[in-house]
Amino acid sequence: MSAETVEMPVVGKSFYAFCKKCDTDRYHTVLALPTDTSAKLQCEVCKAKSTWKKAAPKKATASGPRGAAAKAKANAAAARSAAHTAEFENLAKSLESTPEKAYSMKVAFEKDTKLKHPTFGLGYIRAVQPDKIEVVFQDEVRNLVHNRR
Ligand SMILES: [Zn+2]
Structure with missing residues (x-):
């Protein structure tokens, strides 16, 4: 055409x-x-x-769909953020009475450990791999190294 x-x-x-x-x-x-x-x-x-x-x-014809896409993206981000906050609060509640451990890359951590990180603050380990841990901090989930000997 x-x-x-x-x-x-x-x-x-x-x-x-x-x-x-x-x-x-x-x-x-x-x-x-x-x-x-x-x-x-x-x-x-x-x-x-x-x-x-x-x-x-x-761009003249795409502004509509693109605007909607941006909005959907923002909504998705907001939903993720809310889900993250809920996960953090749930972990905080369930691990409330467990002792907190200071983070060090030389220590081998276990799942469901309350972790005190010098930079990121308090976090909760939700997954463990041989060389890294997935930690839910208040602001976001971070992958940290551990078990480095
Ligand atoms: Zn003709």
């Missing part, structure tokens, strides 16, 4: 575009370029004259 064409017609040269009268794409004679984004064309088959317009920049 001509709407996808980004190249401008050139006066005196043929330009392939949609002809309404022929109801198909035809070669047109370019008669004039009234503006930077339009052209006066004449179909080489039926001789019908028409005005061709360059397709509008994508």
